[in-house]
Amino acid sequence: MDGKKRxxxxxxxxxxxxxxxxxxxxxxxxxxxxxxxYVIASAGTSGEEAGNPVHRGTVSKLTSCGIPVVPHRAVxxxxxxxxxxxxxxxxxxxxxxxxxHIFGGRSHGAAVCRLLDFTDNPRDIADPWFTGxxxxxxxxxxxxxxxxxxxxxxxxx
Ligand code: 4NP
Numbered sequence: 451m452d453g454k455k456r457x458x459x460x461x462x463x464x465x466x467x468x469x470x471x472x473x474x475x476x477x478x479x480x481x482x483x484x485x486x487x488y489v490i491a492s493a494g495t496s497g498e499e500a501g502n503p504v505h506r507g508t509v510s511k512l513t514s515c516g517i518p519v520v521p522h523r524a525v526x527x528x529x530x531x532x533x534x535x536x537x538x539x540x541x542x543x544x545x546x547x548x549x550x551h552i553f554g555g556r557s558h559g560a561a562v563c564r565l566l567d568f569t570d571n572p573r574d575i576a577d578p579w580f581t582g583x584x585x586x587x588x589x590x591x592x593x594x595x596x597x598x599x600x601x602x603x604x605x606x607x
Pocket of ligand 1: 466578
């Protein structure tokens with residue numbers, strides 16, 4: 451092992467929330483001079499959007515906030531990902547349940563949690579695919595990624 455913390459952000463479709471979190475966490479880690487400590491990825495629990503680009507609502511919000519959008523095409527989380535990642539960081543409780551289903555009860559030490567579990571106000575992040583509200587999603591993702599970067603920088607895996 452190279453000592454890097456391996457993170458996969460997970461939502462349902464992997465076109466709105468998890469690529470937003472992947473881009474925001476990459477930006478924050480870079481700003482902290484800690485990019486080299488992480489492998490950062492994202493995936494969806496559904497294969498519905500596999501191969502599709504990041505949703506234009508996510509691209510537009512990130513661009514307006516000056517956050518570079520990490521190049522990405524949607525992929526579905528697989529059972530093997532429980533061995534490939536240390537942290538499986540979901541957007542909402544339904545994702546956590548779906549991840550456990552995909553992992554088939556094994557986790558190989560991968561921690562499965564929600565992004566906002568890293569904050570003092572643990573909660574789900576609403577799906578802008580349904581709400582159309584990318585501003586609220588971005589605020590929640592920023593809050594979660596900031597808290598997560600702070601917590602993980604003090605953890606030696
Ligand atoms: P995401 O949003 O989980 O934040 O990427 C969704 C995108 C697509 C679908 C559902 C949620 N879909 O059903 O295609």
